[in-house]
Amino acid sequence: MSPKTLYDKIWDAHVAHEAEDGTCLLYIDRHLVHEVTSPQAFEGLRMAGRKVHAPDKTIAVPDHNVPTTLGRDNPETMPEDSRIQVAALDTNAKEFGIHYYPVNDVRQGIVHIVGPEQGWTLPGMTVVCGDSHTATHGAFGALAHGIGTSEVEHVLATQTLIQKKSKNMKVEITGSLRPGVTAKDITLSVIGETGTAGGTGYVIEYCGQAIRELSMEGRMTVCNMAIEGGARAGLIAPDETTFEYCKGRPHAPKGAEWEAAEAWWRTLYSDDDAHWDKVITIKGEDIAPVVTWGTSPEDVLPITANVPSADDFEGGKVGAAQRSLDYMGLTPGTPLSEIEIDTVFIGSCTNGRIEDLRAAAEILKGKKIKDGLRAMVVPGSGLVRAQAEYEGLADIFKEAGFEWRLAGCSMCLAMNPDQLAEDERCASTSNRNFEGRQGYKGRTHLVSPGMAAAAAITGKLTDVREMM
Numbered sequence: 001m002s003p004k005t006l007y008d009k010i011w012d013a014h015v016a017h018e019a020e021d022g023t024c025l026l027y028i029d030r031h032l033v034h035e036v037t038s039p040q041a042f043e044g045l046r047m048a049g050r051k052v053h054a055p056d057k058t059i060a061v062p063d064h065n066v067p068t069t070l071g072r073d074n075p076e077t078m079p080e081d082s083r084i085q086v087a088a089l090d091t092n093a094k095e096f097g098i099h100y101y102p103v104n105d106v107r108q109g110i111v112h113i114v115g116p117e118q119g120w121t122l123p124g125m126t127v128v129c130g131d132s133h134t135a136t137h138g139a140f141g142a143l144a145h146g147i148g149t150s151e152v153e154h155v156l157a158t159q160t161l162i163q164k165k166s167k168n169m170k171v172e173i174t175g176s177l178r179p180g181v182t183a184k185d186i187t188l189s190v191i192g193e194t195g196t197a198g199g200t201g202y203v204i205e206y207c208g209q210a211i212r213e214l215s216m217e218g219r220m221t222v223c224n225m226a227i228e229g230g231a232r233a234g235l236i237a238p239d240e241t242t243f244e245y246c247k248g249r250p251h252a253p254k255g256a257e258w259e260a261a262e263a264w265w266r267t268l269y270s271d272d273d274a275h276w277d278k279v280i281t282i283k284g285e286d287i288a289p290v291v292t293w294g295t296s297p298e299d300v301l302p303i304t305a306n307v308p309s310a311d312d313f314e315g316g317k318v319g320a321a322q323r324s325l326d327y328m329g330l331t332p333g334t335p336l337s338e339i340e341i342d343t344v345f346i347g348s349c350t351n352g353r354i355e356d357l358r359a360a361a362e363i364l365k366g367k368k369i370k371d372g373l374r375a376m377v378v379p380g381s382g383l384v385r386a387q388a389e390y391e392g393l394a395d396i397f398k399e400a401g402f403e404w405r406l407a408g409c410s411m412c413l414a415m416n417p418d419q420l421a422e423d424e425r426c427a428s429t430s431n432r433n434f435e436g437r438q439g440y441k442g443r444t445h446l447v448s449p450g451m452a453a454a455a456a457i458t459g460k461l462t463d464v465r466e467m468m
């Protein structure tokens with residue numbers, strides 16, 4: 001047998017049919033659904049008189065539009081377009097008989113946090129969702145990627161997806177991370193190195209000691225941003241850390257089924273002599289706590305650096321850098337650690353898990369946020385919120401001056417009431433710093449949870465290592 005990568009193995013296990021031109025029909029194990037990209041898909045099904053093919057493998061949760069304040073199950077807390085989408089999901093989930101975590105269910109949260117938490121996401125699976133950050137689930141050694149609304153309808157109707165195979169890329173992070181450096185710094189640094197198009201046409205497998213040393217939460221943070229580097233999906237081979245996380249989750253297999261599943265999962269790794277179309281190696285000890293200065297996730301620099309000048313770039317990037325600097329209102333040469341912020345957002349499917357909240361609380365313990373600053377923590381799910389309350393983290397955040405919110409996408413994107421005002425500058429643990437992403441003319445600096453907490457205390461972008 002020829003050697004295979006992890007991606008090859010999962011792909012081969014799911015091909016139901018291959019056409020002569022290499023186009024394949026892939027079987028889909030899990031279909032996650034949220035309110036933004038599903039209404040037309042369900043409507044298509046209804047018009048065609050079809051059912052959902054595998055309702056037991058289809059999981060729905062509202063997340064993008066939902067407010068994160070108490071009393072939100074009153075529809076009047078939502079603007080009309082949001083209300084329509086959330087109401088449509090509610091109707092569709094009930095009518096088509098799929099698994100559903102409505103807004104007032106403690107298990108509700110961001111779809112990419114809920115899936116793993118409930119044990120829906122498991123190694124070796126194919127996982128799709130009408131959402132680009134489906135890449136998150138690759139942390140389990142599952143082939144997971146976003147699909148468009150017409151594909152959502154196709155998967156609902158057939159539990160299959162038409163796909164062409166991507167190329168194999170290996171990103172190896174050797175050695176260990178230094179103190180204060182996290183999964184978020186890894187994933188941003190990789191994009192800083194490859195650019196937002198570097199992964200185009202590839203599925204990335206992240207490997208190496210620094211990846212092995214990450215918790216499942218950290219691995220999800222890394223894979224979450226594979227899409228920002230242009231990749232089709234990100235993957236991490238499953239290991240003891242993965243199995244331990246999955247075991248006992250509500251929808252994970254039990255007993256003999258678990259044993260059989262685990263035996264297969266243990267075969268899910270890239271063979272030593274497998275072929276890679278592209279390889280990138282980064283030393284873990286070379287990675288610093290980073291921040292973004294521009295309006296693309298590739299605009300990454302260590303917190304100890306200065307704001308660049310457009311002249312530091314070449315070709316088409318000169319204009320793009322100038323536009324970024326203008327939009328961000330930054331002057332070249334300013335130390336990044338002198339940039340004052342108005343807002344701090346801790347949350348999103350990148351950094352809204354319990355470990356992220358612990359990391360931020362660790363820095364905030366016994367401290368207060370800068371006077372006049374707006375800061376909010378939005379747990380990624382109701383269960384993360386409950387756990388954080390149980391551990392006393394919520395009290396640390398509240399005593400420091402943070403707003404303690406209910407679960408949802410919140411300020412990660414301007415689709416709900418949590419938004420930046422014009423020119424407001426935010427240190428954010430989310431994954432996109434595009435123009436207007438967090439609100440019209442809002443300015444976003446992407447950081448890790450610890451860096452966000454440090455910035456909340458000083459009111460400036462801050463090197464978390466100074467606070468440890």
Ligand SMILES: CC(C)[C@H](C(=O)O)[C@@H](O)C(=O)O
Nearest residue numbers: 036037064130131132133413
């Ligand atoms: C709204 C949704 C389709 C979108 C995505 O696909 O990623 C959102 O989740 C985002 O992060 O921009």
Ligand code: SF4
Nearest residue numbers: 133348349409412413
């Ligand atoms: S938290 Fe942000 S990135 Fe994640 S699904 Fe929601 S909007 Fe998209």
